[in-house]
Amino acid sequence: MLNILKSGFFTTIQDDGRFNYRDKGVPVAGVMDTYSVSIITSLLENEEPTAVLEITMTGPQLAFEADTYIALGGAEMMVTLNDKPIENYRVYQVKAGDVLSYGKLEKGFRGYLALKGGIDSLEVLGSRSQYKPITEHVSIKKMGELPYKECKEFKPKISEIKVDSVLDKSELKVFKGPEFNLLTDKQLGQLFYRDFTVANENNRMAYQLNEPIEENNFTMLTSATLPGTVQLTPSGKLIVLMKDGQTTGGYPRILQLSDMAISILAQKRSGDHISFKLK
Amino acid sequence: MNTFNISVRQYGVHAVLVEWPNQVEESILDDILQFIKYLKNHKLDEKEWEFIPSYNSLTLICKDKVLDFDVLKPQIKDWYSLKGEIKGVTRYVWTLPVCYDQEFGLDLEEASSFLGLTTEKLITMHTQQAYTVYCIGFLPGFMYLGGVPKELEVARKPNPRPKVLKGSVGLAGKQTGIYPQDSPGGWNIIGKCPVPMFDVKKENPCFVSVGDKIKFKPISKAEYELHKIEAEVGIYNIEKSVWDA
Numbered sequence: 001m002l003n004i005l006k007s008g009f010f011t012t013i014q015d016d017g018r019f020n021y022r023d024k025g026v027p028v029a030g031v032m033d034t035y036s037v038s039i040i041t042s043l044l045e046n047e048e049p050t051a052v053l054e055i056t057m058t059g060p061q062l063a064f065e066a067d068t069y070i071a072l073g074g075a076e077m078m079v080t081l082n083d084k085p086i087e088n089y090r091v092y093q094v095k096a097g098d099v100l101s102y103g104k105l106e107k108g109f110r111g112y113l114a115l116k117g118g119i120d121s122l123e124v125l126g127s128r129s130q131y132k133p134i135t136e137h138v139s140i141k142k143m144g145e146l147p148y149k150e151c152k153e154f155k156p157k158i159s160e161i162k163v164d165s166v167l168d169k170s171e172l173k174v175f176k177g178p179e180f181n182l183l184t185d186k187q188l189g190q191l192f193y194r195d196f197t198v199a200n201e202n203n204r205m206a207y208q209l210n211e212p213i214e215e216n217n218f219t220m221l222t223s224a225t226l227p228g229t230v231q232l233t234p235s236g237k238l239i240v241l242m243k244d245g246q247t248t249g250g251y252p253r254i255l256q257l258s259d260m261a262i263s264i265l266a267q268k269r270s271g272d273h274i275s276f277k278l279k
Numbered sequence: 280m281n282t283f284n285i286s287v288r289q290y291g292v293h294a295v296l297v298e299w300p301n302q303v304e305e306s307i308l309d310d311i312l313q314f315i316k317y318l319k320n321h322k323l324d325e326k327e328w329e330f331i332p333s334y335n336s337l338t339l340i341c342k343d344k345v346l347d348f349d350v351l352k353p354q355i356k357d358w359y360s361l362k363g364e365i366k367g368v369t370r371y372v373w374t375l376p377v378c379y380d381q382e383f384g385l386d387l388e389e390a391s392s393f394l395g396l397t398t399e400k401l402i403t404m405h406t407q408q409a410y411t412v413y414c415i416g417f418l419p420g421f422m423y424l425g426g427v428p429k430e431l432e433v434a435r436k437p438n439p440r441p442k443v444l445k446g447s448v449g450l451a452g453k454q455t456g457i458y459p460q461d462s463p464g465g466w467n468i469i470g471k472c473p474v475p476m477f478d479v480k481k482e483n484p485c486f487v488s489v490g491d492k493i494k495f496k497p498i499s500k501a502e503y504e505l506h507k508i509e510a511e512v513g514i515y516n517i518e519k520s521v522w523d524a
Contacts, residue, residue: 017342019329019342020329021419021484022329022331022340023329023330023331023332023415023488023489024415024419024420024477024484024485025415025416025417025418025419025420025421025459025477025485026419026484027419124479125479125484133419133460133477133479134419134479175289175291175292176289177290178288178290178296178298220301221301221303221333221334221335221336222333222334222413222414222416222423223296223298223333223334223335223336223338224294224296224331224333224336224338224340224416226290226291226293226294226338226340228291229291246416246417246418247331247416247417248331248333248414248415248416248417248423249416253290256290256291257291258291258292259292
């Protein structure tokens, strides 16, 4: 078991997501920054999909009850293993009794902790990703402990790696969304020739952007939306749907973020700058 | 058989959006369901693809592949023209019990007087209709129902409630439906349904599918309490019949 001594601001269990229930209105969920997570799960040679901890802003303190191997990635945070600092994108062995403590967030917004073999929490509808009310708990806060399988021997093929991090990037590569053609020249200019900042309203469901573009009065019938869909509201506000985003919507879907762009945005917080670049 | 002019658009690299004319029409919904059945039976592996129907659109998602849209677009148009009349799309009519007791129907009186109806008349009209499920989205198990009669079109609440209880039956504009979980909401609450619309303990967590029909049946407070317990222990059988167009 992994004992949760402190849970951190918002720490959740996430895997690659919950599929095949979107036609019943169930969001996909899953890790926000799939790029960073794919690197640490490869370092641990985990067979996908395995569940990791997604650590938002401030991290937890965790005590291991069995030997295993871990790797961290995503946001840069001050992390210690038994008071010794450890780094992202490197495999560490942990022994029963070891304590992992998260400190200050230095860069980015979401850190990830992967264990060899993954977190072994209960699967609901084919996924361990926490999303209320599908899973009983919305985060690890009230869970006390998390199950995982002991691993005594593991020789990683690669034990550390230099990563072209998403943290320094702010340009989001996008495709035209289904309603892209509704955009006026003025709106296009506003979209592609300036920066936007992330609004305070940003979470796993959606990121709102502070700067509106010209308003529109287009109405459409409700239709499917995807993680990474950029919606334009009648008042000109831009909303980027993320992994817990609703599966359908009635606002024009003007842009669609690439997978990498979703990972880049997942590491942004209120006030951070981003821009859109059409692929 | 109806054949429509469909359009096919790229939607990112993992999805394709197929659109029918921009109308709320039974015949369009029926055609979409037929096309899904055809694709599942003959063209697209259900293990790889997700099919999301909604009003006049069908979104096809393949999470593990980067789709080649230049190949897929003509293919989908071809498949649509080849599909012909697809038989055997089973659609159900579900009869859901609703208690319109004042304890649950928080806005029943207000909505009735707004519409110039007695509460009894409103309940009768609300339960006479078979509503079509045009979409499931917004929340797990939330149905977008079509078919609210003109006489029942009532404005949304000026101030949304911060918390509407799970099971509450709402009425607003051209829409009626059931809140599948506690959530904020601005619809007029006229009753409550004891049967959960979404249950993660079930293999199929939401018994309703897009294209089905919903009828409401008025029940007493005592029946509500009984059905609620029955639903919790899993012995409440929801009334269903096959809908034959």
